Structure formats: C-alpha cells, structure tokens
Amino acid sequence: MFTSPSRSMSRWLFWSAGIVASYVLLAWLVLGVRSTEIVLWPSAAVAAFALITRGPSMVPAVLLASWVSNYLLLGWGLQASLIIAAGDALGPLLGWWVLRRRPARWQEFQTTSDAIWFIAAMGMMAAAVSAAVGATAAAFYGIGHTPLTPDLGVQWWVTDMTSIVVLTPAAALLRALSWEEMKASLHWETVLAPLLALVGTLLTYTMPTGQSALPIGLASLVFLPLLWTAMRLPLAVSASLNALIAVVIVTATVLHHGPMYSMLGSDRFVSMQIILLAMAAALLLAGLLANERSQALKQVRDINATLEKKVNRRTAALQIAQATTQAQLRFQESLLNALPNPVAFSDPQGRFTRVNVAFNLLVGLGGPEIHGRTGTQILGTTLGRIWEEMDHELLSGSQQATREAPYLHPDHEPTVWILNKALVRDAVSRQIVGVVTSMQDITALKQLQQQLSEDEQRFRFLAEESPVPLVITRTTDAALLFSNKAADALFRGSYAQYAGQSMRHLWGDSVSRDQLLQRLQREGGVVRGMEAQFRRFDGTEVWLLLSVTRGRYRDDDALIFAFKDITEVKARESELRNLAYTDTLTGIPNRRYFMARAAAELRRAQREGTPFAVLALDIDRFKLVNDQLGHQTGDAVIRCFAQTCMQQLRGQDLCGRLGGDEFAILLPQTNRQVAFDVAQRLRLAIQEASCLPPASQIGMTLTTSIGIAEFLPISSISDSDELLDRADQALYRAKESGRNRVEIWTAEPGAPV
Ligand SMILES: Nc1nc2c(ncn2[C@@H]2O[C@H](COP(=O)(O)OP(=O)(O)OP(=O)(O)O)[C@@H](O)[C@H]2O)c(=O)[nH]1
Numbered sequence: 157m158f159t160s161p162s163r164s165m166s167r168w169l170f171w172s173a174g175i176v177a178s179y180v181l182l183a184w185l186v187l188g189v190r191s192t193e194i195v196l197w198p199s200a201a202v203a204a205f206a207l208i209t210r211g212p213s214m215v216p217a218v219l220l221a222s223w224v225s226n227y228l229l230l231g232w233g234l235q236a237s238l239i240i241a242a243g244d245a246l247g248p249l250l251g252w253w254v255l256r257r258r259p260a261r262w263q264e265f266q267t268t269s270d271a272i273w274f275i276a277a278m279g280m281m282a283a284a285v286s287a288a289v290g291a292t293a294a295a296f297y298g299i300g301h302t303p304l305t306p307d308l309g310v311q312w313w314v315t316d317m318t319s320i321v322v323l324t325p326a327a328a329l330l331r332a333l334s335w336e337e338m339k340a341s342l343h344w345e346t347v348l349a350p351l352l353a354l355v356g357t358l359l360t361y362t363m364p365t366g367q368s369a370l371p372i373g374l375a376s377l378v379f380l381p382l383l384w385t386a387m388r389l390p391l392a393v394s395a396s397l398n399a400l401i402a403v404v405i406v407t408a409t410v411l412h413h414g415p416m417y418s419m420l421g422s423d424r425f426v427s428m429q430i431i432l433l434a435m436a437a438a439l440l441l442a443g444l445l446a447n448e449r450s451q452a453l454k455q456v457r458d459i460n461a462t463l464e465k466k467v468n469r470r471t472a473a474l475q476i477a478q479a480t481t482q483a484q485l486r487f488q489e490s491l492l493n494a495l496p497n498p499v500a501f502s503d504p505q506g507r508f509t510r511v512n513v514a515f516n517l518l519v520g521l522g523g524p525e526i527h528g529r530t531g532t533q534i535l536g537t538t539l540g541r542i543w544e545e546m547d548h549e550l551l552s553g554s555q556q557a558t559r560e561a562p563y564l565h566p567d568h569e570p571t572v573w574i575l576n577k578a579l580v581r582d583a584v585s586r587q588i589v590g591v592v593t594s595m596q597d598i599t600a601l602k603q604l605q606q607q608l609s610e611d612e613q614r615f616r617f618l619a620e621e622s623p624v625p626l627v628i629t630r631t632t633d634a635a636l637l638f639s640n641k642a643a644d645a646l647f648r649g650s651y652a653q654y655a656g657q658s659m660r661h662l663w664g665d666s667v668s669r670d671q672l673l674q675r676l677q678r679e680g681g682v683v684r685g686m687e688a689q690f691r692r693f694d695g696t697e698v699w700l701l702l703s704v705t706r707g708r709y710r711d712d713d714a715l716i717f718a719f720k721d722i723t724e725v726k727a728r729e730s731e732l733r734n735l736a737y738t739d740t741l742t743g744i745p746n747r748r749y750f751m752a753r754a755a756a757e758l759r760r761a762q763r764e765g766t767p768f769a770v771l772a773l774d775i776d777r778f779k780l781v782n783d784q785l786g787h788q789t790g791d792a793v794i795r796c797f798a799q800t801c802m803q804q805l806r807g808q809d810l811c812g813r814l815g816g817d818e819f820a821i822l823l824p825q826t827n828r829q830v831a832f833d834v835a836q837r838l839r840l841a842i843q844e845a846s847c848l849p850p851a852s853q854i855g856m857t858l859t860t861s862i863g864i865a866e867f868l869p870i871s872s873i874s875d876s877d878e879l880l881d882r883a884d885q886a887l888y889r890a891k892e893s894g895r896n897r898v899e900i901w902t903a904e905p906g907a908p909v
Pocket residue numbers: 741774775776777778779780782786787788789790791794815816817891895
C-alpha cells in the first residue's frame with residue numbers, strides 16, 4: 157500500500173511523542189516516590205517496546221525520553237544522563253537486532269524456544285548492555301559519585317531485564333497477531349480470568365502492610381488464576397495480563413501498599429524484581445507450552461479429520477464398488493438368460509453349477525434338479541459322454557473344444573448340436589474354476605446339408621450323362637473342375653486325366669477368351685450363343701458354340717460351359733462364302749467379287765487422287781476351240797488362260813473371270829502407259845503360253861484382245877461399271893482392228909492415245 161511521506165512523518169512524530177510521554181510519565185511515577193536508590197525501572201521496557209513495535213526509527217525518541225528523565229527528573233549530570241540515554245537505546249537496539257536474526261520466531265513467537273530466544277535476546281543482552289553503560293555513567297558522573305560496584309551493575313541489570321521480560325512480550329505478540337485473531341479468541345475465559353487476577357491483586361494490596369506472611373501468601377494466590385490463564389488462553393492475553401499485574405504490584409509497592417512494601421530497601425527491592433522476573437518467565441513458558449500443546453492437539457485433530465475423511469471416502473468407494481459388482485452380476489444373469497443358446501457352467505469335477513433358461517428348456521429340468529449333477533445324468537448317454545470327454549480334453553490341456561453331437565430331445569425329437577467349451581479361470585489367481593459350455597442347434601442345418609448333397613448327386617448324374625458337353629472351370633485360374641462324358645469325347649481327353657489343370661490353352665486364341673470374360677461382365681454373368689475356335693487335347697481344331705454362366709462349384713467361383721460342336725457348319729459356311737466370290741472353273745475371283753473390288757478401288761482413287769486402270773480381256777475366236785476340240789478342252793484352255801494372266805500380275809493387281817471367255821484385270825495406282833505395257837506383256841504371254849494342245853488340229857495360236865480404261869482423279873467417271881464399259885469399248889475396238897491387239901479407250905474412236 158502506498159503511504160505518502162508526510163503521512164509517515166506525522167505517524168512517526170505521533171509515536172515518538174507517545175513513547176517520550178510514556179517513558180517520562182513512568183519515570184516520574186517511579187522516581188518521584190523514591191529517588192536515588194531506585195534505578196529507572198521501566199526505562200528499558202519502554203525502549204524495547206518502542207523498538208519492537210516501530211523499529212529503529214524510535215531511537216531518537218528513546219534517547220530524548222531517557223535524557224529528559226535522567227537529567228531533568230533524576231538530576232544526574234549532563235554527561236551521565238547522555239551516556240545513560242545512549243545505553244538505554246543501544247541495549248534494546250542490540251536485542252532487537254539479534255531477535256530479527258531469527259525471522260520465524262520474530263514473526264510467530266509461539267513455541268517455548270521462541271520465548272527462550274526472546275528472554276536471551278531482548279532480556280539478558282539488551283538489559284546487560286544498558287545496565288553496564290548506565291551503571292558506569294552513574295558511577296563516574298552521577299549525583300554523589302555513586303561508586304561503581306558489582307552490586308550497582310547487577311541491580312541495574314536485573315531491573316532492566318525484569319521490565320523487558322514482564323512488559324515487552326505483549327508488544328511482540330500483539331505485533332504478530334491480527335485483530336481478527338484477537339476477536340476470534342475472545343470468550344468468557346479471556347475476560348473472567350484476567351478480571352479475577354486483577355481483582356485478587358487489588359484486594360491483596362488493600363491489606364495492611366507489614367512483615368506478616370499472610371499477605372504474601374494471599375498475594376501469591378493471585379498467581380493461580382494467572383497461571384490458569386497462561387495455560388488456557390492465547391499467549392498474547394496471558395502476556396498482557398502478566399504485564400498489567402506486574403505494573404499493579406510495583407505501583408502499589410511504590411505507593412507504600414501491599415505485602416511487598418515492607419521488603420523495600422535496596423536488597424529487598426532486587427529480591428522483589430527477581431521474584432517478578434521468575435514469575436514472568438514462568439508464565440511466559442507456561443503459556444507457550446500450553447500453546448504448543450494446543451497446537452499439537454490441533455495437529456492431531458487435523459490428522460484425525462484427514463484420516464476420517466479418507467476412511468469415509470474409502471467406505472463410499474467400497475459401497476459404490478459393491479453396488480457396481482451387484483449391478484454387473486444382475487446384468488450377467490439377465491444376459492445369460494436372454495441368450496437363445498443353452499449355456500452351462502460346471503465345476504472341474506463336471507458337476508453343473510449354473511445353467512441358463514435356454515438350457516433348462518432344452519433338458520426340461522429346473523436349476524435345482526440340474527445343479528450338482530453330471531453331463532451323462534442330465535443329457536443322456538450319447539451327448540453326456542461326448543460332453544464329459546470334451547471336459548476331460550479341456551482339463552488336460554487344450555484351450556478350447558468344439559464338437560458336434562446328437563441329442564434326443566425329451567419329446568423324442570432327434571436333434572444335432574455343436575458344443576463349444578472353454579475353461580473358466582479365477583480372475584486373480586488364474587486357477588481353473590470350471591468349464592463353460594455353449595450349445596448351438598444345427599439340426600436344420602444338417603437337414604439342409606443332407607438335402608443339398610442329394611441334390612448334388614442328382615445334378616452330377618444328369619450332368620455326367622447329358623449329351624451336351626459340359627465343362628466347369630475355376631474362374632481364377634481356369635483349372636478344370638468338372639467335365640462330363642460328352643465333353644471328354646468332344647475334347648478327346650478325359651476329366652480324370654486333366655482334372656485341376658488349366659484349360660486356357662484349349663482356346664484357339666486369347667482374344668475370344670477375353671471377349672467372353674468381358675461379355676460375362678457386361679451381360680450379368682450369362683453369355684449365350686458365342687462362337688469360338690478351340691484346340692482339342694490332341695491339337696486338332698474345333699469350332700464350338702458356347703453357353704456360359706458364372707456360378708459356384710463346391711468352394712470355388714466357377715464358369716460353367718455348355719458346348720455345341722459347329723465345326724462342320726463353319727466349314728460349310730466358309731465353302732459357301734468362297735463359292736459366292738470365286739469362279740468355280742478357274743478358282744479366281746468371279747464377276748461379283750471383281751466388281752466389288754473395282755468399286756472399292758474407285759473410291760480409294762477418288763479419295764487419294766491417284767489413277768488406276770482396268771483391262772478387259774477376251775480370248776480370240778474361242779468358239780473355234782470349243783467347236784473343234786470340245787467343250788472340256790475349252791474349259792482347260794480357260795483355266796490355262798487364267799493362270800497365265802495371274803503369273804504376269806503384281807500382288808496388288810486383281811484378275812477376275814467375268815464370264816465365258818471374258819476376263820478383267822484391275823491395276824491399282826497405274827496410269828494408262830504402264831497399263832498398256834502390262835497389257836502388251838499379257839498379250840505376248842498368252843500367245844506364248846501352251847494353252848492349246850500341241851498337236852492341234854486347228855493349227856491356230858491362242859491369242860487375246862485387250863481393252864484398257866484409265867481412271868483419272870479429274871475424270872467424270874463415278875462408278876466402276878462405267879469404267880469397265882469403257883474397257884469393253886476399247887476391247888471391241890481391238891477385236892474390230894483384227895484381234896491380238898491392245899486398245900486404250902478414248903472418247904472419240906480413232907482419236908490418238
Ligand atoms: N468350253 C467353254 N466354252 C465356253 C464357256 N463359256 C462360254 N463358252 C463359249 O465361248 C464362246 C465365246 O464366243 P465369242 O466370244 O462370242 O466369240 P469368239 O469365238 O471368241 O470370237 P471373238 O470373241 O469375236 O474373237 C462361245 O462359243 C461360248 O459357248 C465355258 O465355260 N467353257
């Protein structure tokens with residue numbers, strides 16, 4: 157918190173003035189009554205009090221107060237007064253400094269060792285210093301030159317120490333305590349006990365003075381409530397009370413009252429102070445011991461409270477755990493009973509310990525009738541024996557056991573079950589505590605399996621004996637899984653020989669196989685009417701019509717093939733196709749094929765802008781050959797003519813028989829000059845070929861006339877018939893001009909070529 161300098165200065169002035177006033181007032185009270193013999197009794201206590209509460213800033217006030225009291229009130233010399241004042245400030249300052257070296261004790265002042273430290277630091281040392289300085293100054297400069305004797309020093313020291321020990325603990329404690337703590341400790345004892353002690357003290361001091369032991373005895377009774385207070389009340393209260401009673405005693409004595417008065421005199425006075433000192437120290441220690449004890453008790457109470465809390469917590473946790481366990485047990489119980497499968501627990505001796513409702517229903521017995529009995533006793537000999545064998549297996553080492561077993565139901569219905577057994581171990585010790593068995597009814601499954609196997613046998617018979625060749629291969633690797641007798645005959649190899657082997661190599665080409673797989677994918681797993689060529693096991697080729705479906709065969713994804721041999725059909729087809737385009741007499745393309753090719757060539761030439769030529773050929777006077785040598789020889793001549801032409805042509809050229817003795821030749825990418833050369837070469841080759849029998853009665857040579865028509869990209873010709881027509885016109889001109897000639901078509905007959 158911020159404190160302004162002027163405010164702290166005024167506070168300092170206030171405290172300084174207060175300290176000076178208290179010091180001077182006490183000095184006046186004490187010294188005003190008995191002047192010279194009594195040392196300034198409360199001086200050291202006021203100085204120590206000032207330093208404890210406000211610190212060294214009070215030193216000037218202490219110096220001033222001491223000097224005023226010694227010089228003005230006591231009438232000692234100036235030097236002596238100054239030295240005594242310095243001693244009064246220096247002693248408590250030293251004690252204060254030593255006490256500050258132990259900050260914990262300075263702050264709390266709660267244990268007995270704190271009190272010992274306080275007495276040692278503030279009492280003995282501070283009082284010793286101020287007494288030594290004060291007695292020396294008094295001896296040298298004091299009134300009447302009091303001799304410096306040990307007695308003076310001891311008397312001074314005891315006086316100062318008494319005042320410090322009796323009065324100043326209250327200051328230290330008040331400084332450490334907060335106002336809230338003070339209020340909290342205020343109860344009837346705090347008020348009543350000090351009140352009793354005070355009243356007792358006052359009553360004692362109203363008694364007549366004298367040497368009688370009675371007043372002293374009575375006075376000492378005062379200390380009983382005081383001691384009790386010290387033991388029961390906060391340390392600050394007992395220390396303050398101690399100081400108050402001490403002031404009352406001293407004041408009464410100084411004012412010639414009470415039992416102590418008769419003891420006055422130098423020695424007696426010191427005795428009294430020693431008694432006070434002892435009393436103060438005893439009370440202080442009693443208070444501190446009580447404080448320590450109450451603190452220890454509080455600690456024990458705290459520990460007890462903590463332990464109690466822990467125990468409560470543990471108890472609550474145990475209760476929760478117990479509740480959870482019970483809830484879990486209830487859950488397990490209901491879960492077990494909710495299971496449709498019979499479940500049973502048995503001990504290591506095979507006696508049932510617990511079963512669920514499904515088990516009760518299975519055997520037609522309630523829990524109490526089952527518990528404690530064995531497998532054979534409850535389940536009959538067949539299932540019971542298997543049950544006990546499995547238990548034995550498990551208990552002699554295997555981890556889990558599964559078996560199939562028949563069971564004759566109490567209502568005589570035969571059933572089949574799967575038994576699953578496992579060991580039950582203790583969660584903590586891992587000791588085997590029994591066996592758990594769960595049962596599953598597989599009667600319906602078994603019936604289905606039976607039916608399926610009968611169905612399969614029927615299917616196998618049908619498939620085996622079917623006249624349709626059937627083959628089943630595995631989808632992944634085309635391994636042969638099944639083939640019937642008809643398929644074995646078709647492929648010329650038996651299933652027994654090739655079972656499990658890949659059938660991929662039977663396909664004529666991999667393209668058809670890939671096509672089949674794609675179609676299966678596309679057409680939902682069924683492909684009908686696909687034609688493909690296959691290779692038999694002996695290497696011969698065969699055309700087959702396929703119907704294929706995807707399916708399962710035993711444990712595999714499979715392709716099921718049904719075949720029809722179409723080799724003959726395909727051969728006939730091919731023959732027919734050839735017949736349609738081939739001239740049967742010569743084996744070269746017929747008119748239809750030639751004209752189709754000529755049309756295609758025309759389109760190509762138009763597209764690419766290249767020329768081509770068509771030659772029309774006709775055997776000269778062939779009628780004579782027929783007439784003179786016969787029709788058969790005529791046929792042979794025609795065949796020879798065709799072969800001679802074919803020999804003269806390039807691979808890309810095409811020679812066709814248009815009918816009778818007429819032929820045509822297509823010369824792609826050929827202009828009229830080259831065509832003319834080719835035609836001449838042909839003409840000569842025919843002339844030189846020995847197509848006519850050597851001993852020909854007609855004495856003639858076989859010749860041919862040739863007409864040429866050229867297609868130019870710029871020409872107006874738009875179909876091949878027109879072009880062939882032009883070649884025919886040129887041929888006609890060659891015949892006209894005497895035969896065995898080559899003519900090129902021109903627009904005007906006789907126009908230059
Ligand atoms: N041997 C045989 N003769 C055929 C065949 N086709 C047509 N002929 C005959 O071939 C002859 C063709 O005669 P043409 O072309 O009219 O006359 P040509 O005797 O050759 O006289 P030019 O052509 O004018 O030189 C006819 O007598 C037909 O009967 C055939 O396939 N075989």
